[in-house]
Amino acid sequence: MDIQVRVWRQSGPQDKGQMVTYDVKDISPDASFLEMLDVLNEKLILDGDDPVAFDHDCREGICGMCGMMINGVAHGPERATTTCQLHMRHFKDGDVIDVEPWRAAAFPVIKDLVVNRGAFDGIIQSGGFITAPTGTAPDAHATPVPKPDADAAFEAATCIACGACVAACPNGSSMLFTAAKVAHLGLLPQGQPERDSRVVDMLDAQDAAGFGGCTNMGECAEVCPKGIPLNLIGRLNADYRKAVGKRR
Amino acid sequence: MNFWNEGEPVVDQAAPDGPIETRWDRRKFSAKLVNPANRRKLSVIVVGTGLAGGSAAATLAEAGYKVRSYCYQDTPRRAHSIAAQGGINAAKNYRNDGDSIYRLFYDTVKGGDFRARESNVYRLAQVSVNIIDQCVAQGVPFAREYGGLLDNRSFGGTQVSRTFYARGQTGQQLLLGAYQAMERQIGLGNIEMFARHEMLELVIVDGKARGIVVRDMVTGEITIDLADAVVLASGGYGNVFFLSTNAMGCNVTATWRAHRKGALFANPCYTQIHPTCIPESGTHQSKLTLMSESLRNDGRVWVPKRGDDKRAPGDVPEDDRDYYLERIYPSFGNLVPRDIASRAAKNVCDEGRGVGPGGLGVYLDFADAISRLGRDAVEAKYGNLFEMYQRITGEDPYEVPMRIYPAVHYTMGGLWVDYDLQSTIPGLFVVGEANFSDHGANRLGASALMQGLADGYFVLPHTLANYLASGPYEKITPDHEDVVAARTQVEERVQKLLSINGDRTVDSFHRELGHIMWEYCGMERTEEGLTKAIGLIRGLREEFWSRVKVPGTGEQLNQNLEKAGRVADFLELGELMCIDALHRAESAGGHFRAESQTPDGEALRHDDQFSYVGAWEFGGTGQAPTLHKENLDFEYVHPSTRSYK
Numbered sequence: 001m002d003i004q005v006r007v008w009r010q011s012g013p014q015d016k017g018q019m020v021t022y023d024v025k026d027i028s029p030d031a032s033f034l035e036m037l038d039v040l041n042e043k044l045i046l047d048g049d050d051p052v053a054f055d056h057d058c059r060e061g062i063c064g065m066c067g068m069m070i071n072g073v074a075h076g077p078e079r080a081t082t083t084c085q086l087h088m089r090h091f092k093d094g095d096v097i098d099v100e101p102w103r104a105a106a107f108p109v110i111k112d113l114v115v116n117r118g119a120f121d122g123i124i125q126s127g128g129f130i131t132a133p134t135g136t137a138p139d140a141h142a143t144p145v146p147k148p149d150a151d152a153a154f155e156a157a158t159c160i161a162c163g164a165c166v167a168a169c170p171n172g173s174s175m176l177f178t179a180a181k182v183a184h185l186g187l188l189p190q191g192q193p194e195r196d197s198r199v200v201d202m203l204d205a206q207d208a209a210g211f212g213g214c215t216n217m218g219e220c221a222e223v224c225p226k227g228i229p230l231n232l233i234g235r236l237n238a239d240y241r242k243a244v245g246k247r248r
Numbered sequence: 249m250n251f252w253n254e255g256e257p258v259v260d261q262a263a264p265d266g267p268i269e270t271r272w273d274r275r276k277f278s279a280k281l282v283n284p285a286n287r288r289k290l291s292v293i294v295v296g297t298g299l300a301g302g303s304a305a306a307t308l309a310e311a312g313y314k315v316r317s318y319c320y321q322d323t324p325r326r327a328h329s330i331a332a333q334g335g336i337n338a339a340k341n342y343r344n345d346g347d348s349i350y351r352l353f354y355d356t357v358k359g360g361d362f363r364a365r366e367s368n369v370y371r372l373a374q375v376s377v378n379i380i381d382q383c384v385a386q387g388v389p390f391a392r393e394y395g396g397l398l399d400n401r402s403f404g405g406t407q408v409s410r411t412f413y414a415r416g417q418t419g420q421q422l423l424l425g426a427y428q429a430m431e432r433q434i435g436l437g438n439i440e441m442f443a444r445h446e447m448l449e450l451v452i453v454d455g456k457a458r459g460i461v462v463r464d465m466v467t468g469e470i471t472i473d474l475a476d477a478v479v480l481a482s483g484g485y486g487n488v489f490f491l492s493t494n495a496m497g498c499n500v501t502a503t504w505r506a507h508r509k510g511a512l513f514a515n516p517c518y519t520q521i522h523p524t525c526i527p528e529s530g531t532h533q534s535k536l537t538l539m540s541e542s543l544r545n546d547g548r549v550w551v552p553k554r555g556d557d558k559r560a561p562g563d564v565p566e567d568d569r570d571y572y573l574e575r576i577y578p579s580f581g582n583l584v585p586r587d588i589a590s591r592a593a594k595n596v597c598d599e600g601r602g603v604g605p606g607g608l609g610v611y612l613d614f615a616d617a618i619s620r621l622g623r624d625a626v627e628a629k630y631g632n633l634f635e636m637y638q639r640i641t642g643e644d645p646y647e648v649p650m651r652i653y654p655a656v657h658y659t660m661g662g663l664w665v666d667y668d669l670q671s672t673i674p675g676l677f678v679v680g681e682a683n684f685s686d687h688g689a690n691r692l693g694a695s696a697l698m699q700g701l702a703d704g705y706f707v708l709p710h711t712l713a714n715y716l717a718s719g720p721y722e723k724i725t726p727d728h729e730d731v732v733a734a735r736t737q738v739e740e741r742v743q744k745l746l747s748i749n750g751d752r753t754v755d756s757f758h759r760e761l762g763h764i765m766w767e768y769c770g771m772e773r774t775e776e777g778l779t780k781a782i783g784l785i786r787g788l789r790e791e792f793w794s795r796v797k798v799p800g801t802g803e804q805l806n807q808n809l810e811k812a813g814r815v816a817d818f819l820e821l822g823e824l825m826c827i828d829a830l831h832r833a834e835s836a837g838g839h840f841r842a843e844s845q846t847p848d849g850e851a852l853r854h855d856d857q858f859s860y861v862g863a864w865e866f867g868g869t870g871q872a873p874t875l876h877k878e879n880l881d882f883e884y885v886h887p888s889t890r891s892y893k
Binding site: 011012027028030031032034035036038039042044045046048049050051053055056057058059060061062063064065078081085087089110111114116117118120121124125126128129130131132133134135136137138139140141143144145146147150151153154157158160161184185188190191 | 303306307310321322323324325326328330331340342378380381382383384385386387389390391392393394395396397398414415417419420421424427428429431432434435441443466493495496497529530532533534535537538636639640642705706709751753755756797799800804805807808
C-alpha cells in the first residue's frame with residue numbers, strides 16, 4: 001500500500017518545529033507502524049535527508065519506549081496497543097497519517113518524535129517502591145496474599161510508563177501513572193508500612209515535575225496500551241485523603 | 249589458512265574446592281570485607297540496568313558504595329530484561345514434587361549439555377530461593393493460588409514445577425522490583441543515573457579497569473567516568489543476527505570494547521535459538537517476537553504428515569498430523585529443551601512439511617487444551633500472549649493454531665569470568681547475559697532471570713567487595729595519558745563513521761550480516777559454511793568501512809550514528825563467533841555441527857576433545873584470535889548423552 005505521512009520535524013529543543021509531508025510507497029499491510037517509519041528513514045538517508053528520530057526498543061509492546069500521536073491519538077487507532085504493535089493493516093491505501101510527539105509541559109521534545117520522560121523516574125524516586133534492601137526478606141510464603149489482591153496489584157503493575165496517559169490528558173497530568181503505582185504497592189501487604197507517605201510524596205513529586213492536575217477527564221485510560229483502569233485514580237484520592245487526615 | 253592460534257590454558261583462580269554444597273559459603277567467608285564507613289569512599293560504575301545491572305546497582309548502593317549507572321534507554325526501567333515472559337526458576341520445592349537445590353543444579357548442568365562449571369551452577373541453584381523471597385518483599389506481584397501462596401508452572405527440560413511467574417510478563421515485574429530499588433537509591437543520592445548514555449570504550453590504567461568513555465546520546469558529548477571498579481551488565485549479542493527477539497538497541501559494544509582491551513570472550517558460538525517465535529512475515533521485518541515457552545505446557549506442536557498437504561489446519565484429520573515432539577521424545581514431549589525443539593522444527597521444515605508462507609513454520613495448537621480446560625482457563629493462563637499473537641499476525645489462536653518458528657533469543661557466550669564474576673581484566677566484573685558463566689551450551693527456560701538476579705543481588709555484592717577491599721585505588725585524573733588515549737580513540741571512531749559518507753545505510757549492512765550469520769552460524773553449522781561465512785564477513789566489514797552512510801553530526805541525537813558503532817562491533821564479533829563454531833568440531837546444546845551427530849540426528853558431543861570453555865583473546869581486527877582453554881571437570885554430574893526420549 002502507498003500512504004502519506006505528515007511528521008513533526010524539530011531539530012532540537014530550541015527549534016520551533018513543523019509538520020513535513022512524505023510519501024511512503026509499497027508498504028506491506030503486515031509491517032508495523034515503526035517498520036513503516038524504518039522504510040521512510042532508509043529512503044531519507046539515501047536521499048541525503050535527516051531521518052526521523054523516534055524512540056523505540058523492544059518492539060513487542062512491553063518496554064514502553066515507543067509512543068507517538070497518530071492522527072491525534074496516543075499510540076494510534078487501535079485500543080490497548082502500543083505504537084510498535086500497531087500494524088499497517090489498520091490503515092488504507094492512500095491514507096494521510098499525522099505523526100506527532102507526545103505533547104506535555106513535563107515531557108519536553110528532544111528531537112522530532114523523541115521526548116524526555118525523565119519526570120516519571122522522579123515520581124518513582126519520591127516513593128514508588130517498597131523499602132526492602134537485599135538480604136532482609138522473609139520466606140516468600142511467610143505472608144499469603146489473597147488472590148484477588150494479588151491479581152489487582154498485578155493489573156496495576158502492568159503500566160509500562162510510556163506516557164500516553166499524559167499525552168492524551170488535556171491537563172498533561174500523570175495521575176493515571178502515579179495511581180497505578182500507588183495501587184500496585186498499596187494492594188499488597190508488603191506495601192502497607194509506607195502506604196501513607198508514598199501517596200503523599202508521589203503526588204508532591206508529580207506536581208513539582210510540572211504535570212497538570214487531574215480533573216477526571218478519563219482520556220488517559222482510553223489510550224492506555226495496558227488498560228490501566230480509571231478507577232485507580234479514585235483509589236489514589238481515597239488513599240491520599242486518609243493519609244493527609246492522619247497527618248493532621 | 250590458520251583462523252586461530254592456541255595459547256596457554258586459562259584457570260579460574262577464584263574457584264573454590266571441597267564439597268560443592270559449602271563452596272559458596274566458604275568463598276563468602278574468605279572474601280575480604282569493606283568497613284561500612286569506608287564504602288562511601290569507593291565508587292563503582294555499572295553499565296546496563298537490566299535484571300543483573302539494576303539489582304547490582306541497587307544492592308551495592310544499599311551497602312554504601314557510590315554507584316554510577318548507565319543505560320542507553322531513556323530510563324533504567326526499559327532494559328530488555330523487561331521483555332522476558334515466562335518466568336523465573338527457583339528450587340523452593342513448594343510443589344512437593346521432588347525439587348531441590350541439587351535437582352536444579354543437576355537439570356541446569358545437564359540442560360547446558362555439560363559445558364558449564366559445576367561450582368557456578370550449584371551457587372546459582374542455591375541463591376535461587378533467596379531471589380523469590382527478595383522479589384516478594386519488594387512487591388513483585390507473582391501469580392498466586394486461592395490460598396494466597398505462590399503458583400508455579402513447568403518449563404522445558406525439567407520434570408518438576410519450579411517456575412514462578414507473573415502472567416506473561418515476569419521480566420517486567422522483576423525488573424520493576426530492581427528498578428524501584430534503584431530509584432530509591434537514586435533518590436537517596438547513592439546512585440547517580442545516566443540514562444541515554446552509551447559506553448563506547450573501557451579505560452584501563454596500570455592493568456586495572458578504572459573507568460569508561462561514554463557518549464551522551466542527546467548532546468553527543470563524549471565524557472570520561474573514572475571509578476574503583478567497572479561492572480558490565482550490558483546483556484547479550486543476539487542482534488548480530490539482525491533478526492532476533494532482542495530489543496532493537498541491544499548490542500555487544502560494551503563487552504566487545506572490553507574484549508578488544510584484553511578481556512577474554514568465552515564460547516561466543518553458543519547461541520540459543522528459541523523454538524516458539526512468530527515467523528517472519530516479509531522483508532520489512534525489523535525484529536522477531538517470542539511467544540513464551542510456557543505455551544508448550546498446553547500447546548501441542550505438529551505439522552502435516554505429508555509435505556504436499558495444503559489443507560487448512562482445522563481440516564487436517566488427526567491421523568494425518570505428526571505431533572513430532574511427542575512422537576520422537578515421548579517422556580518430555582512438547583517440553584523438550586529449547587535447542588532440541590528448535591532443531592526438530594528445522595528438520596520437519598527442511599523435509600518440506602513446514603506450514604505458512606515459505607514453509608517456515610510449525611503449528612502450536614491449543615484445540616486440545618481448550619476442549620479439556622475450557623476457553624476461560626486457557627485465556628486466564630495465556631490471554632495476553634494470545635492477544636499479542638493476534639495483534640501481530642491478524643489471526644485468532646483460539647480458532648486456528650498458532651504458527652511458530654525458531655528465532656535467535658539468547659546468547660550463552662559472553663565475557664569470560666572467574667567464580668567471582670571478574671573478567672581477565674582486574675576490576676572489570678561482568679554479570680547477567682553479558683558473561684558466559686552458568687548455562688553452558690544451552691540455557692533452560694526461566695533461568696536467565698534467575699541468573700541475572702542471582703549475579704546482581706547475591707553474588708557480585710560479595711565478590712566485588714573482596715576486590716574493593718584492596719582499594720581505594722590510586723586516584724587518577726582525566727588527563728592521565730591512558731585516559732586521554734581511550735577518549736581520543738572514541739572521538740576518532742565517531743569522526744570516521746561520520747566522514748565515510750558512502751552509499752549504503754547502516755541497516756543494510758546489519759541485515760546482510762544477519763543473513764550470513766543465520767545461514768552459516770545458525771541452527772546448523774558446517775566446516776564449509778563457517779569457512780565461507782568468515783570470508784563473507786571480512787568482505788562485508790571492509791565494505792562497511794568504505795561505503796556506509798551515516799547522516800547528521802556527532803553533536804546531536806543521532807540514532808544512525810549509534811547504530812553504526814554497534815554494527816561495526818557486530819561485524820567483528822560475527823567473525824569470532826564463526827571461528828569459535830569452526831574450532832568446536834562437536835555438537836553441544838545450541839551449537840549443532842552437522843558433521844557431529846548420532847545416527848538418529850541428535851547432537852553428538854566429543855567430551856574427550858571439547859570438555860572445556862573456549863576463551864578467546866583478541867588478536868586484532870581480521871587477525872587470528874588466540875584460544876585459551878579452561879578445562880571443565882565434572883565431579884558431581886557425570887557427562888552422559890543428554891536424552892529426553
